[in-house]
Amino acid sequence: MTPIRSLDALPRVRLRELPIALEPGTARLFLFDLDDPLWQRKPGPLDPAELDRAARFHFERDARRYRASHAALRWVLAHHVGEPADALRFSAGAFGKPSLEGEHGWHFNLSHSGGLGLIGLCRGAPIGVDAEWMRPLDDRPALVRAHFSDAECAQFEHLSPELQQDAFFAAWSQKEAVMKADGRGLSIDPRTLDVTIDPRAPAHFVCKEPISSTPWSLWSTRWPDGAWLAAAVAHPSVRFIAHLLVEP
Numbered sequence: 001m002t003p004i005r006s007l008d009a010l011p012r013v014r015l016r017e018l019p020i021a022l023e024p025g026t027a028r029l030f031l032f033d034l035d036d037p038l039w040q041r042k043p044g045p046l047d048p049a050e051l052d053r054a055a056r057f058h059f060e061r062d063a064r065r066y067r068a069s070h071a072a073l074r075w076v077l078a079h080h081v082g083e084p085a086d087a088l089r090f091s092a093g094a095f096g097k098p099s100l101e102g103e104h105g106w107h108f109n110l111s112h113s114g115g116l117g118l119i120g121l122c123r124g125a126p127i128g129v130d131a132e133w134m135r136p137l138d139d140r141p142a143l144v145r146a147h148f149s150d151a152e153c154a155q156f157e158h159l160s161p162e163l164q165q166d167a168f169f170a171a172w173s174q175k176e177a178v179m180k181a182d183g184r185g186l187s188i189d190p191r192t193l194d195v196t197i198d199p200r201a202p203a204h205f206v207c208k209e210p211i212s213s214t215p216w217s218l219w220s221t222r223w224p225d226g227a228w229l230a231a232a233v234a235h236p237s238v239r240f241i242a243h244l245l246v247e248p
Contacts, residue, residue, distance in 0.1 A: 006152055010244040015079045018243075022080070027122035027238050029129065029219070029231055030243040032072055034065040035115040043247060044071025045078075045086035069112045075248040077120050081106060095137045109180055119245075125235035128181030130173040133227045134165055144168065147175070147190040148197075155197040166199040166222065173230035174203055174220055181232045182211055196220070205232065 010031065022028060032039070044067050046054070054070075057063035071085075078085035081104055089101040102105060109120045113131040120129035137143060144156055152171065159167050174195040179188050194206040195218070203220035217238035219231040231240055 010242055012246045013243040014247040015075060015245070020082065022123055023239075024123070024124070025235070025238055027120060027127055027217075027219075027231065027233050028238050029073070029229075029240055029242040030076055030117075030119040030121070031223075031229070031242060032117045032119075032161060033067045033115060034112060034117050038247060039068040039072065044068065045074050045084070046070055063122065065112060065115060065117075069110060069117045070225070070244040072117060072245065072248065073108070073110050073119055076121060076245075077106065077108060080121065093183050095182045095184045095187055097180065097185065111176075111180075113227060116223065118229055118231075119138055120231045120233075122233055122235075122238070125233050125238070126181045126183060127231065127233045128177040128179065129225055129229070129231045130176035130180065130245045131223075131229050132161055134169045137165075137168070140164070140168060147172065149191045151195060152197050159198065163199060166228070168199055169228040170199040170220060170222070170230075171195050172191070173195050173228040174205065174218060174232070177218070177230040177232035178205055178211065178216065181216075181234055197227075203230065214231070 025054055034129060050070050054063045054066045057066060074085040074088055077100060090098045091101050092098055105123045107122050107127050109127050109129045111118045111129045111131045113133045116131050118129045118131045120127040144153055156167055160177060175190045175193050178193055179185050196204045203218040205216045205218045214234055215236035217233045219240040221229050223229060
């Protein structure tokens, strides 16, 4: 896994500058700062259900981030689908994963952690993304046993204590991305998924039941300030292109 050493390492893009077409076997990843005043100033094209959800947050900061992340998702999809952002309609699968209504072939996923947002987009294959800010975990050994397979636990124990914090969040973000791409989310036992444990190694996923045996593509990186990001696509040999989204 190659960490993002600096935000300057990512190409900064405005949606209007991006080509609408996406080459086969390519996934676009959009990272953005939910606390940037830009996202607060621009009114979001949210529907009544999204506005109602935002109104139920206890803290205004969380409501603001929710509105910004869902508005950004609508702008990204509108740019690629060719419809107005406020005209997009979503439906939820049996396990709650949203999809865009209509025959267009676009697959997407959204994750946000703290003030960091991440959107994944591709055509023809499901995609899942996850962002996880690292934080102290007093019960980390119990969490490892609860969410990692026996083989993963053994690998984790062989890592130095200095690497274990990164290892936990790197591996968990990969598992989350795969489960979200699959569409069943946390109804899947994460211990049935084997991912890369060593945060210094390339991201890799071993397909096991109940996940499809179709080869997967996995992307993982460390954000400069201490978050792990991951994306998974149920298709082999996908090329991931990451952008820093600075303006709708």
